[in-house]
Amino acid sequence: MNNLTLEDIAEQCGVSRSTVSRVINNHPNVSKKARMLVQEVINQTGYQPHAAARALVSNRSWTVGLILPRSVNSFFTDPYYPSLIQGIAQACSSSDYTFTLFLMREKEDEERIFHRISRRGFLDGILLQSDNIGDSLIDKLILSDIPLTVLGRPFKSGNISFIDINNVESVEKAVDYFIETEHKRIGTITGPLNTTVGIDRKQGYMNSLLKHGFTVDKDLIAEGTFTEESGYLGMLEILKAKPDAVFTASDQMALGAMRAMSENGLRAPDDVAIIGFDDFPLQMPAYPPLSTIRQPIDEFGNEALRMLIDIIENGTEPARRVILKTELILRGTTRKRIN
Amino acid sequence: MNNLTLEDIAEQCGVSRSTVSRVINNHPNVSKKARMLVQEVINQTGYQPHAAARALVSNRSWTVGLILPRSVNSFFTDPYYPSLIQGIAQACSSSDYTFTLFLMREKEDEERIFHRISRRGFLDGILLQSDNIGDSLIDKLILSDIPLTVLGRPFKSGNISFIDINNVESVEKAVDYFIETEHKRIGTITGPLNTTVGIDRKQGYMNSLLKHGFTVDKDLIAEGTFTEESGYLGMLEILKAKPDAVFTASDQMALGAMRAMSENGLRAPDDVAIIGFDDFPLQMPAYPPLSTIRQPIDEFGNEALRMLIDIIENGTEPARRVILKTELILRGTTRKRIN
DNA sequence: TTCTATATTGGGAGCGTTCCCAATATCTCA
């Protein structure tokens, strides 16, 4: 590796350290001639400023951390996390931020991770995935005054900047669609009800039902964990109550639900219509293409980072809030609307 | 955040900066009394050394980067990458290294990423996933002299440190098992044959066949891409040649293969026995539990990082090489061995 | 007790930047 310093480049150019620094940082007050000369030498030598030196004096590390508090299992199974990571990694790359990842497996990791991320000069900001477990980290993080953006609505949203999608509303619309297409017994397999996503999506379901004068039937509601397996189990439960449409809070659960249906000789959408949630690339062997609510995951990563950078640059007050829109994608597991 | 410096702590303790530094870095020459006093004050104040300052003077960032050159798609679908990330993130966390992630989507990213990671004082070392695309990065990386460990055998393994699993040997054993259990027409769905994993696993398959005096029948070999879909398609091909056993180079492909079988009214292991590769937590709806070759992914992450740290600390020469063992797991998709 | 060996401590220098201000070069307009 080349160990050139600013001063070396300066010498080669016959200018001062300061001028080279100005060229690198695109400061205005440099003569065209000098700028070109320096640029030339930099290109030739492949000089790169020393990250740590820069970080020390500028008090910016140009590094952000993503903390995922989820349990190990769903990290593998649920395409959500890979997608999220992908989206954020990419956003970081475009903004020339370094992306560091912290996986919290157990409760004990919390203390340890907190200790690490609160090292001064280490992270410029933090993206924290909202979660029933992780939320206890929020308080500490808030106190430590490090720029923070929470991904997904946190339980106590008091003065916290967060980004979310319109869970309630989008599910409400999906269930509205069931009702418009003449379904009478509409069930749902919810996400975990100790998470805000789980709660919000269930709320959307109830909103629609209530709005249309339906009664909420407990036998048509099962709590899942976003996994295929839990969708399967949930559907087995609900099937007893003879649903004609089911909204599942994730595509994975939709998959499981359809497996349960298939085992009982039922097909979507004729016997039971299905709408899922996510619309990530997913393998759906042997089933009709899934109607679902599309979650804009790339945009989510982008906006989350953008918010965080804004907080880094302009301070944590006032708390920011961004709600992204979803889209109902009608495919093969729902009835066509009668015009 | 607290903005204490070494000097502040020193003052509070009535000792010098140097003594505090020695306590923090566990240097020997500190009196018991002083050490305890300093430790006490550090604990009370929650002082943390400034990461950048430390990195600047010690020329160590305590950060390693993982570069994944894979195409986007398989990043979502294939549990391999999340598992790998998880394993390495954890290993980093235990060793107090920071884990940064670089996702290479397109060929153009290569130049950009290379530029970023070669910033001085930025990364102490790099873990690079071997890949037909990414391998062109290796040469640059080698030249740039940054500590590098390649994950999976690289094409040109000349003087490169890498870690791999015993692909050839383990597949050979799996196919041996097919032969021991009286199978006669053994097929395989390979990984992509422009990757070393793909090549090696196919080699293992051929080794076993040849060793036992079987002839290699092209009609019993299909090239896949590790995805469920490609397993499905591959199996459809192979089925024409009437196999009685198939080794698939990933569990996902095994899944697809079994879907193809199921559509043709065939069952494992009676009609066609199946052995997969990976044994990551996987959802296998409605099929018998999969016999497979277990890949020690956590150990892989650990060992990879351990190797990298060794290179960081003791220099890049000589090239290290570690081959991890796999394990054949016999479950429901293979015949029982007759004793 | 006194001298020497050893354990402990303190402070200067330096890591490679950025920021700031003073110094110098260049331009503008009367």
Add this chain to the structure above:
DNA sequence: TGAGATATTGGGAACGCTCCCAATATAGAA
């Protein structure tokens, strides 16, 4: 052409740490 304004440049100081060496305290031996 010259004074003043403006554009450009250079170098000191600082960021917070580690390393090194010299200074001091302490212990051990005679």
